[in-house]
C-alpha cells in the first residue's frame with residue numbers, strides 16, 4: 001500500500017487529523033462531487049475543500065500518492081501533477097547544489 005515513508009507519514013497525519021476533527025468532513029457527505037467525470041467541473045468539490053478542517057493534511061496526502069482520479073485537498077489531478085513536478089525540480093536543484101558544495105569542500 002505504501003511505497004515509501006513519506007506516503008506512510010502522509011496517511012498517518014491524514015488519519016490523525018480526521019480522528020481529531022470534531023467537524024464534518026465535506027467529502028464524506030458528497031463523495032460523488034469529489035470524483036468528477038471527465039469534463040465535469042471540480043469547482044463544487046474545491047469549494048467544499050476550502051471549508052474542510054483537514055485541508056492541509058489531505059492536500060499532502062494527495063501529493064504523496066499519485067491517484068489519477070479525484071480531488072484531494074482542493075487539488076485536481078492536474079494541479080497535483082504540476083505541484084509534484086515543481087517539487088521534484090526543486091529537490092533536484094537542491095541535490096545538485098549540495099553535490100557542488102560537497103565537491104568544493106573536498
Ligand code: SF4
Nearest residue numbers: 027049052055058073
Ligand atoms: S480537503 Fe480532503 S478530506 Fe477535506 S473535503 Fe476535501 S477531499 Fe475531503
